[in-house]
Amino acid sequence: MQRVERNPQDFGRVLSSMCTRPHxxxxxxxxxxxxxxxxxxxxxxxxxxxxxxxxxxxxxxxxxxxxxxxxxxxxxxxxxxxxxxxxxxxxxxxxxxxxxxxxxxxxxxxxxxxxxxxxxxxxxxxxxxxxxxxxxxxxxxxxxxxxxxxxxxxxxxxxxxxxxxxxxxxxxxxxxxxxxxxxxxxxxxxxxxxxxxxxxxxxxxxxxxxxxxxxxxxxxxxxxxxxxxxxxxxxxxxxxxxxxxxxxxxxxxxxxxxxxxxxxxWPDGYREQYYESQADAEWLTAKLRARGFDVVPPVLPIVAADMPDRLMDTLRDRGWRLSRTGRDEARVVLMPHVDRAMLREFVDDIDEVFAEFDIGR
Amino acid sequence: MQRVERNPQDFGRVLSSMCTRPHxxxxxxxxxxxxxxxxxxxxxxxxxxxxxxxxxxxxxxxxxxxxxxxxxxxxxxxxxxxxxxxxxxxxxxxxxxxxxxxxxxxxxxxxxxxxxxxxxxxxxxxxxxxxxxxxxxxxxxxxxxxxxxxxxxxxxxxxxxxxxxxxxxxxxxxxxxxxxxxxxxxxxxxxxxxxxxxxxxxxxxxxxxxxxxxxxxxxxxxxxxxxxxxxxxxxxxxxxxxxxxxxxxxxxxxxxxxxxxxxxxWPDGYREQYYESQADAEWLTAKLRARGFDVVPPVLPIVAADMPDRLMDTLRDRGWRLSRTGRDEARVVLMPHVDRAMLREFVDDIDEVFAEFDIGR
Structure with missing residues (x-):
C-alpha cells in the first residue's frame, strides 16, 4: 500500500464535496x-x-x-x-x-x-x-x-x-x-x-x-x-x-x-443536521459579506461567494478543498462534516491571507 | 438494522458467484x-x-x-x-x-x-x-x-x-x-x-x-x-x-x-490460487462424472454439469447457492472461497440426496 501523509478520510478542510463522513x-x-x-x-x-x-x-x-x-x-x-x-x-x-x-x-x-x-x-x-x-x-x-x-x-x-x-x-x-x-x-x-x-x-x-x-x-x-x-x-x-x-x-x-x-x-437526525447546517450557511454568508464578498443567498446549505483567484489559490495551498461555480465563485457545501468550528478556522484563514498579502477585494 | 440469521458475508455454500471473499x-x-x-x-x-x-x-x-x-x-x-x-x-x-x-x-x-x-x-x-x-x-x-x-x-x-x-x-x-x-x-x-x-x-x-x-x-x-x-x-x-x-x-x-x-x-498469490482452483475443478469434474453426470470440461475453474431439476432444487434447499447455464446445467464457479473441503461437502450432499430420494440420472 502506498504511504500517505494525510488521512485520506480526513474531512477537516473539505468544503468542496457533496459526500461526507458516513454516520x-x-x-x-x-x-x-x-x-x-x-x-x-x-x-x-x-x-x-x-x-x-x-x-x-x-x-x-x-x-x-x-x-x-x-x-x-x-x-x-x-x-x-x-x-x-x-x-x-x-x-x-x-x-x-x-x-x-x-x-x-x-x-x-x-x-x-x-x-x-x-x-x-x-x-x-x-x-x-x-x-x-x-x-x-x-x-x-x-x-x-x-x-x-x-x-x-x-x-x-x-x-x-x-x-x-x-x-x-x-x-x-x-x-x-x-x-x-x-x-x-x-x-x-x-x-x-x-x-x-x-x-x-x-x-x-x-x-x-x-x-x-x-x-x-x-x-x-x-x-x-x-x-x-x-x-x-x-x-x-x-x-x-x-x-x-x-x-x-x-x-x-x-x-x-x-x-x-x-x-x-430519519427524520429527527436529518432535521437537526439541516437546521445546524442552514444556520452555519447563514453565519458564513454574514461573515463573508462583512468582508466585502458578494454572496449568493443560501436557500439550502450551500454558499457561493465571489473571491479573487489569488485568495482561492492561497486558501487551497493552506489545505482548503474549495471548488468553483461556473461563474468562478468559490463554493462551500455545508455537509454534515462542516461545522461552525471549521468555518471559523476558514474565516480566520481568509483574514490572515488578507493581512499577509494585502489582497484587494 | 434488520436482524439476519445467516452471516450475509458467509461464502460457505456459495458456488454461484463470480465475486468472493476479499483478500x-x-x-x-x-x-x-x-x-x-x-x-x-x-x-x-x-x-x-x-x-x-x-x-x-x-x-x-x-x-x-x-x-x-x-x-x-x-x-x-x-x-x-x-x-x-x-x-x-x-x-x-x-x-x-x-x-x-x-x-x-x-x-x-x-x-x-x-x-x-x-x-x-x-x-x-x-x-x-x-x-x-x-x-x-x-x-x-x-x-x-x-x-x-x-x-x-x-x-x-x-x-x-x-x-x-x-x-x-x-x-x-x-x-x-x-x-x-x-x-x-x-x-x-x-x-x-x-x-x-x-x-x-x-x-x-x-x-x-x-x-x-x-x-x-x-x-x-x-x-x-x-x-x-x-x-x-x-x-x-x-x-x-x-x-x-x-x-x-x-x-x-x-x-x-x-x-x-x-x-x-500479483503474480505469485494469483498463480497459486489458480493452480489450486483448477485442480479442484478437475477433481469435481471427476467426482461428478463418476456419478453419471455430463460435465463440460473445465479449461478454467468453472464446472457445468447436467443435473436433474429435482436434485438442484434439493441442493438449494440445503443452502447451496447454485446458478444455471442457458442450457439449464448446474454451474459451479471455483472462486478462491471454494476449497476442496467445501467441494467434498457438496459431493457428499449429492450422494445423500440420491440415497434419500432415489433420483434417477
Whole structure:
C-alpha cells in the first residue's frame, strides 16, 4: 500500500464535496456487507431484502410510501437511468427524442445525452431557478422528459417542480426531479418538491450525499414499477431472471449503509443536521459579506461567494478543498462534516491571507 | 438494522458467484477508504493517485505497462463504456453502428446495446468458443467493435482473440476483450488473450472477481488515452475539469482494495490460487462424472454439469447457492472461497440426496 501523509478520510478542510463522513452506523453496516452483491439477489438474499428496505425508507423521505426504485451507484447513474426510461417509452425510430433541462442541471445530464443518444435542450434560468417560459419554449412533441432540479449543485436552488410537472404532462412527457443532493434536507423546508406535492414520475435522491451513507449509495425512484420495467434486461446465469440497473455487480456496502443511516437519522437526525447546517450557511454568508464578498443567498446549505483567484489559490495551498461555480465563485457545501468550528478556522484563514498579502477585494 | 440469521458475508455454500471473499489486505484498504470519492480527484487526491497505481498494476497483468484506463463499478460498466468508445468513434448520424459478439458474451452487451442504441449482432459458437467464420459473416462496414470473450461466464472458455482482433482490424473496428472474470487466471495459462499477444484496443478485467478486491472494483483498460477521450464529459463545479467514467461519484473503497489485493497477490498469490482452483475443478469434474453426470470440461475453474431439476432444487434447499447455464446445467464457479473441503461437502450432499430420494440420472 502506498504511504500517505494525510488521512485520506480526513474531512477537516473539505468544503468542496457533496459526500461526507458516513454516520457511524452506516460505516459499520458498510463494513459488514463489503463482500455482498445486491446485483445477484438470488445468491445474496440478505442484502437484496435490505435493498427493498432502503427503497421503502426512501419512500418515506419523498412522500410516496410504495415508491418503486433501487439503490444506484450514485446520482449520475440515477439521472442516466431516468432519461433512459423516458427514451425507451418513446415510440419512434426515426425522430430523435429530446430532454429539456434548466441550465443549472447537473453535468450528468450531458453524459446521459451522449450515452443515450438523446438531444439535450437547455433552458435559461431566472433568479437561479428554471424560467418556466423558457422551458415551455423548448418543449415539443419529441420531448420525452422535463427535468426539475431540487437543490442545484452550484447554489442549492429549487425549481418550481409542480409547474414543470404540468408542462411535462401537457405533452405526455415524464417529469424527472434531480434531488440527488437536496433530498435529505428538503423534507424540512416549505418547497413543493416530492411525489406527494407534484405529478412527477422519477426522482434521483442519494443516500451517500446528505443521507450520510457510505459511497456508493445513490437512489433512483419511480412512481410505479412499470417505469422501471423499461430498463429490464434478461440475466441468464444469475439465480434471478432480469436486471433493471445500469451496473451489474453492485455494492452491498452501499445498500446496507443506506438502510443503517436512514434508520438512525430519519427524520429527527436529518432535521437537526439541516437546521445546524442552514444556520452555519447563514453565519458564513454574514461573515463573508462583512468582508466585502458578494454572496449568493443560501436557500439550502450551500454558499457561493465571489473571491479573487489569488485568495482561492492561497486558501487551497493552506489545505482548503474549495471548488468553483461556473461563474468562478468559490463554493462551500455545508455537509454534515462542516461545522461552525471549521468555518471559523476558514474565516480566520481568509483574514490572515488578507493581512499577509494585502489582497484587494 | 434488520436482524439476519445467516452471516450475509458467509461464502460457505456459495458456488454461484463470480465475486468472493476479499483478500484481508483488500478488506482493510476498503475500510480505510470508505469515505473517499475518486470521481472527485481534486478533492480526494490520495485515492486519485491510488487509482493511477491500480491501472499501472493492471497493466502488468494484461501485458501493457503503460495501459490507460480506470477503476469502474464492474464489468458491466466497463463493457458498456468499451462499446461507447467504439460507437463514438463512428462518424455517421444516419446509419446504425453494430457490434459483433459471439453468442456466449455476457448479458451486459445486450444492456450496452439498449443503452447506447447500437445493433448487437451475435455469432454462434463452435465447441464453446466463437466460430470465426460466423463472426466474419456478421461484420460489415457499420461494425464499430468486435468482442472476444476471455473466460466466458458460463463455461470459462476463451475465444481466439488474435484472430478476432484481425477481423476487427480488417474493417477499422475496435476489438474489445471481456476478461472480467478470467483476467486474473489467464496470465498463468497458454492462451493468447492480452494486449501483448493480440491487436486489441480495450479490455474489461475486474479486480473484484478473481482479483480478490472488494466490490465495487471493475476495470476498463485501453491501449491509449485517446480511446478514453471519446468518453470525456465536462465537469463544472468539481476541482477537475472532465470525466470519462460512466458513473460520477465512485467508490474509493473499491480503488484502494484493488491496489491492496494486486500488491499482495500479483503474480505469485494469483498463480497459486489458480493452480489450486483448477485442480479442484478437475477433481469435481471427476467426482461428478463418476456419478453419471455430463460435465463440460473445465479449461478454467468453472464446472457445468447436467443435473436433474429435482436434485438442484434439493441442493438449494440445503443452502447451496447454485446458478444455471442457458442450457439449464448446474454451474459451479471455483472462486478462491471454494476449497476442496467445501467441494467434498457438496459431493457428499449429492450422494445423500440420491440415497434419500432415489433420483434417477
Amino acid at each position: 457511524p452506523a452506516a460505516r459499520d453496516a458498510a463494513e459488514r456487507f463489503l463482500a455482498t452483491n445486491p446485483g445477484d439477489p438470488g445468491t445474496y438474499e440478505t442484502v437484496a431484502s435490505l435493498e427493498r428496505r432502503a427503497v421503502d425508507l426512501l419512500g418515506g423521505v419523498v412522500g410516496l410510501p410504495d415508491v418503486a426504485g433501487y439503490v444506484a451507484s450514485g446520482g449520475t447513474e440515477a439521472n442516466i437511468q431516468a432519461v433512459r426510461i423516458a427514451r425507451n417509452r418513446f415510440e419512434t425510430d426515426t425522430r430523435t427524442p429530446n430532454v429539456v433541462v434548466p441550465q443549472h442541471a447537473h453535468f450528468s445530464f450531458w453524459k446521459a445525452a451522449d450515452v443515450l443518444g438523446v438531444e439535450l435542450r437547455t433552458a435559461p434560468l431566472s433568479d437561479y431557478t428554471a424560467n418556466l417560459e423558457a422551458v415551455k419554449e423548448q418543449i415539443d412533441e419529441d420531448t420525452v422528459a422535463v427535468v426539475g432540479v431540487a437543490g442545484s449543485t452550484e447554489y442549492g436552488r429549487v425549481d418550481d417542480i409542480p409547474a414543470l410537472a404540468d408542462l411535462a404532462d401537457d405533452v405526455g412527457a415524464l417529469c424527472h426531479v434531480d434531488a440527488a443532493w437536496g433530498g435529505f434536507v428538503l423534507p424540512f423546508t416549505s418547497f413543493d418538491w416530492n411525489f406527494a406535492s407534484a405529478d412527477i414520475d422519477t426522482m434521483t435522491i442519494d443516500p451517500h450525499k446528505l443521507g450520510q451513507a457510505a459511497v456508493p449509495a445513490g437512489g433512483l425512484l419511480a412512481r410505479g414499477p412499470e417505469l422501471l420495467d423499461e430498463l429490464a434486461i434478461d440475466t441468464p446465469y444469475l439465480e434471478s431472471t432480469s436486471q433493471v440497473t445500469l451496473t451489474g455487480t453492485r455494492s452491498g456496502a452501499g445498500v446496507a449503509s443506506a438502510v443503517a443511516a436512514m434508520e438512525a437519522l | 484481508p489486505a483488500a478488506r482493510d484498504a476498503a475500510e480505510r477508504f470508505l469515505a473517499t470519492n475518486p470521481g472527485d480527484p481534486g478533492t480526494y487526491e490520495t485515492v486519485a493517485s491510488l487509482e493511477r497505481r491500480a491501472v499501472d498494476l493492471l497493466g502488468g497483468v494484461v501485458g501493457l505497462p503503460d495501459v490507460a484506463g480506470y477503476v469502474a463499478s464492474g464489468g458491466t460498466e466497463a463493457n458498456i463504456q468499451a462499446v461507447r468508445i467504439a460507437r463514438n468513434r463512428f462518424e455517421t448520424d444516419t446509419r446504425t453502428p453494430n457490434v459483433v459478439v459471439p453468442q456466449h458474451a455476457h448479458f451486459s452487451f445486450w444492456k450496452a446495446a439498449d443503452v447506447l442504441g447500437v445493433e448487437l449482432r451475435t455469432a454462434p459458437l463452435s465447441d464453446y468458443t466463437a466460430n470465426l467464420e460466423a463472426v466474419k459473416e456478421q461484420i460489415d462496414e457499420d461494425t464499430v467493435a468486435v468482442v472476444g470473450v476471455a473466460g466466458s461466464t458460463e463455461y470459462g472458455r476463451v475465444d481466439d482473440i488474435p484472430a478476432l482482433a484481425d477481423l476487427a482490424d480488417d474493417v477499422g473496428a475496435l476489438c474489445h476483450v471481456d476478461a472480467a472474470w478470467g483476467g486474473f487466471v489467464l496470465p498463468f495459462t497458454s492462451f493468447d488473450w492480452n494486449f501483448a499477444s493480440a491487436d486489441i484496443d480495450t479490455m474489461t478485467i475486474d479486480p473484484h472477481k478473481l482479483g480478490q478486491a472488494a466490490v465495487p472494483a471493475g476495470g476498463l483498460l485501453a491501449r491509449g488515452p485517446e480511446l478514453l477521450d471519446e468518453l470525456a464529459i465536462d465537469t463544472p463545479y468539481l476541482e477537475s475539469t472532465s470525466q470519462v467514467t460512466l458513473t460520477g461519484t465512485r467508490s474509493g473503497a473499491g480503488v484502494a482494495s484493488a491496489v491492496a489485493a494486486m500488491e499482495a497477490l
